[in-house]
Amino acid sequence: MILFYNILQLLLAPLLILLLPLYLLRNPEKRNVILPRLGFGLKLPDKKREPSPTIWIHALSVGEVTSALALVQAIRSEIPDSNLVFSVTTLSGQKLAESLVRPCVDALVPFPFDIRFVISRFMKRIQPDLFILIETDFWPNFLSLCSARKVPALLVNGRISEHSMRSYLRYDFFFRPIFNRFSILCMQTLQDTEYMQQLGIAPSKLKTLGNLKFAPPSDLSGQASSTRISTPPGRLNIICGSTHDGEETTILSSYRDLRAKGFDLHLVIAPRQVDRSKVIAGLARTIGLSSEFFSQSDRAETDITIVDTLGDLVSIYASADITFIGGSMVPQGGHNPLEAARRGNPLLFGPFMQDFSEISSGLLAMKAAFEVTDRASFETVLEKLITSEELRRDTGKRARQFTEEQRNVISAHLAVIKQFL
Secondary structure: OHHHHHHHHHHHHHHHHHHHHHHHHHHHHHHHHHHOOOOOOOOOOOOOOOOOOOEEEEOHOOOOOHHHHHHHHHHHHOOOOOOOEOOOOOOOOHHHHHHHHHHHOOEEEEEOOOOOHHHHHHHHHHHEEEEEEEEEOOHHHHHHHHOOOOOOEEEEOOOOOOHHHHHHHHHHHHHHHHHHHEEEEEEHHHHHHHHHHHHHOHHEEEEEEOOOOOOOOOOOOHHHHHHOOOOOOOOEEEEEEEOOOOOOOHHHHHHHHHHHOOOEEEEEEEEHHHHHHHHOOOHHOOOOOOEEOOOOOOOOOOEEOOOOOOOOOHHHHHHHOOEEEOOOOOHHHHHHHHHHHHHHOOEEOOOHHHHHHHHHHHHOOOEEEEEEEHHHHHHHHHHHHOHHHHHHHHHHHHHHHHHHHHHHHHHHHHHHOOOOO
């Protein structure tokens, strides 16, 4: 499989080289990414702490960086002399890692392209003793070279959606060798573990350790005070986090209708892609609502605050009276509700929470959240929460309790990591 994969790379290389200028013309923000991902200008500490182990941790993008934070902090605390190298693939993930992860690691680097000589360049410079992959971003050459260099590779916070499982089974000749390259695969749920067994992965390589997103980062309280959104006494903050196209119209229209009923409210919308902030401001303007951007406003004087920054949403949840989790009323798989649940927020989300099915099901079972399917149900549930302080308090209390029952996930992952050091 590896041989065929590399032959295919060689055959496609001339075409990719020809198309590269067009790609960079259409995506100018990627111009500063190509060379670093080829290993040029790789910035690492001058000297690694010897004989301490070097641990390379990789996160694909924003969601994986968020999942990794508590684990990175725990490794730094429990194995303080380790050399920690953290890599990210996407630009948005890199920006978030700069603010959240960099204080805990020795180096923050781009992830290499899956080309053997490029990966070898990174391996020679980093000299990892252990590689940890957060959730996803599987590459055949990279894992093959880890194996060849006898670098243990761990998958942590592994999860498999039904859709992904169908693809893995259809192309099992490709994916089974990839997963078998890992020394241990730490999966979130028993269902994820069973899926891996169906793919032919030996039970001895599998552990069910829970979801890293249950674990709060150690500086959570410090973040909360710096970016709270202040509102006048009696005004309720409705915060809609990680929203997608197709959801904001429902949110804005419902908010306008509830304001028309006389409820004293303030709305905060944090789009999943911050470059959509101006689009949301335009949608608000068309239905007669004023808005300001979080980076520029005094945060409470307009109808709506639109969060146009990265990395602030988690701490903004501390200001919420009611929270809606985006990516769930449109088929995007949902987003992580735990940051808001830890704050004791009463939660709403739509039916499309496949990427967080265990978490959303648990919250619903504990009556710590409400599922809404359309504008009518969204508005109805919001009105119930707005008019009942007791319902908000009790729902939020159960949400916080749900997260506190899952706190041992970090210690379980650390125990596995220490076996390989």
